[in-house]
Amino acid sequence: xxxxxxxxxxxxxxxxxxxxxxxxxxxxxxxxxxxxxxxxxxxxxxxxxxxxxxxxxxxxxxxxxxxxxxxxxxxxxxxxxxxxxxxxxxxxxxxxxxxxxxxxxxxxxxxxxxxxxxxxxxxxxxxxxxxxxxxxxxxxxxxxxxxxxxxxxxxxxxxxxxxxxxxxxxxxxxxxxxxxxxxxxxxxxxxxxxxxxxxxxxxxxxxxxxxxxxxxxxxxxxxxxxxxxxxxxxxxxxxxx
Amino acid sequence: xxxxxxxxxxxxxxxxxxxxxxxxxxxxxxxxxxxxxxxxxxxxxxxxxxxxxxxxxxxxxxxxxxxxxxxxxxxxxxxxxxxxxxxxxxxxxxxxxxxxxxxxxxxxxxxxxxxxxxxxxxxxxxxxxxxxxxxxxxxxxxxxxxxxxxxxxxxxxxxxxxxxxxxxxxxxxxxxxxxxxxxxxxxxxxxxxxxxxxxxxxxxxxxxxxxxxxxxxxxxxxxxxxxxxxxxxxxxxxxxxxx
Numbered sequence: 231x232x233x234x235x236x237x238x239x240x241x242x243x244x245x246x247x248x249x250x251x252x253x254x255x256x257x258x259x260x261x262x263x264x265x266x267x268x269x270x271x272x273x274x275x276x277x278x279x280x281x282x283x284x285x286x287x288x289x290x291x292x293x294x295x296x297x298x299x300x301x302x303x304x305x306x307x308x309x310x311x312x313x314x315x316x317x318x319x320x321x322x323x324x325x326x327x328x329x330x331x332x333x334x335x336x337x338x339x340x341x342x343x344x345x346x347x348x349x350x351x352x353x354x355x356x357x358x359x360x361x362x363x364x365x366x367x368x369x370x371x372x373x374x375x376x377x378x379x380x381x382x383x384x385x386x387x388x389x390x391x392x393x394x395x396x397x398x399x400x401x402x403x404x405x406x407x408x409x410x411x412x413x414x415x416x417x418x419x420x421x422x423x424x425x426x427x428x429x430x431x432x433x434x435x436x437x438x439x440x441x442x443x444x445x446x447x448x449x450x451x452x453x454x455x456x457x458x459x460x461x462x463x464x465x466x467x468x469x470x471x
Numbered sequence: 472x473x474x475x476x477x478x479x480x481x482x483x484x485x486x487x488x489x490x491x492x493x494x495x496x497x498x499x500x501x502x503x504x505x506x507x508x509x510x511x512x513x514x515x516x517x518x519x520x521x522x523x524x525x526x527x528x529x530x531x532x533x534x535x536x537x538x539x540x541x542x543x544x545x546x547x548x549x550x551x552x553x554x555x556x557x558x559x560x561x562x563x564x565x566x567x568x569x570x571x572x573x574x575x576x577x578x579x580x581x582x583x584x585x586x587x588x589x590x591x592x593x594x595x596x597x598x599x600x601x602x603x604x605x606x607x608x609x610x611x612x613x614x615x616x617x618x619x620x621x622x623x624x625x626x627x628x629x630x631x632x633x634x635x636x637x638x639x640x641x642x643x644x645x646x647x648x649x650x651x652x653x654x655x656x657x658x659x660x661x662x663x664x665x666x667x668x669x670x671x672x673x674x675x676x677x678x679x680x681x682x683x684x685x686x687x688x689x690x691x692x693x694x695x696x697x698x699x700x701x702x703x704x705x706x707x708x709x710x711x712x713x714x
């Protein structure tokens with residue numbers, strides 16, 4: 231469902247992503263781990279078609295994101311890292327706009343918006359202006375727009391960032407549930423999410439994959455069975471000389 | 472249609488904030504106010520709106536059109552919503568056209584609300600209404616030209632104030648460099664060829680001929696060409712920023 235083949239991105243002389251290759255099938259939840267600046271968001275931005283790759287390919291359900299971006303983007307629900315929203319709209323207004331962009335209309339649009347509001351627990355704030363929402367609700371509103379059109383592929387950049395423990399739990403459960411029928415790629419710093427939600431995880435460092443395996447395999451490789459230790463072992467800290 | 476969806480969203484956004492209302496009220500008050508004061512509409516006794524009313528429009532637009540259009544792409548880049556737009560199944564071109572049409576619609580509302588002067592001049596005399604309609608078309612096209620240029624500048628920066636200042640400066644030049652007193656001074660300083668080249672960038676010639684009721688092919692080409700160039704330029708800048 232998501233095929234990434236030797237994807238690279240250079241910003242001038244800096245190599246942000248270096249020939250990354252991986253696939254995510256339907257029913258898989260791939261955790262994308264790595265230190266800050268490793269290239270996770272850049273990779274996601276290339277896979278979703280926001281920025282063009284310097285070289286390599288990304289295919290969504292067999293459709294190339296560079297050759298046929300409009301068709302490929304129809305298959306993706308994307309939650310960007312900063313969970314951007316239009317502050318002058320209400321939650322329901324924003325979701326209706328996103329539904330229309332996805333070519334949903336009439337009762338299909340109404341149902342999709344209602345379903346997304348229910349799934350993301352936005353019922354109590356549906357008619358509130360987005361600029362009055364707390365961080366948790368903003369995040370969930372942005373997640374809701376990613377789910378509206380029931381996409382086959384979900385790409386979530388730090389979906390639990392800044393959420394409280396209850397909200398984190400709910401989002402992880404949601405990802406696990408959705409992962410049964412979709413291909414999900416999500417990035418995180420929180421290693422316990424790997425065990426909680428992922429069927430597989432890859433660790434990237436400085437644009438390259440350094441580890442790839444199921445949570446069980448990674449834990450088996452890890453010193454003292456700790457994912458944190460494995461993470462620290464295979465990645466470079468930005469305070470290193 | 473994606474263009475329509477984006478157009479509707481942008482238009483709602485304009486009228487959800489004070490910006491559009493402020494600009495519309497200021498434009499209507501100033502354009503009608505200038506007509507009766509500096510334009511000396513009542514004393515001139517001419518049943519034409521060309522010199523008393525329409526004359527002020529480019530001067531007002533060079534300040535107000537950038538105020539309308541400055542947020543179009545600057546806001547998206549500053550808020551991060553450009554990443555949403557860039558990952559929706561919507562072409563950049565559809566987003567550009569939708570936003571441009573929304574800004575043009577705001578200026579159209581402002582223009583339409585000056586209708587009292589049309590009623591007035593028809594009540595007081597027998598004007599050439601064809602010329603008046605043509606004058607409104609010319610005025611709208613001048614505003615659209617400035618809006619298109621401002622949109623191009625807003626794609627370059629996240630900062631609305633920088634966008635406003637740069638756009639106002641260039642739009643002012645576009646108004647000044649075709650204005651008679653200025654061209655006369657220029658003619659004294661440089662060759663006729665240079666003056667002609669400079670005047671080609673100005674809106675005056677095309678605006679004035681539409682004011683008189685003349686739609687020449689060169690006017691249509693100038694407006695359409697300039698606006699298209701700005702829209703294509705916006706697309707190029709947005710693509711280049713992401714590459």
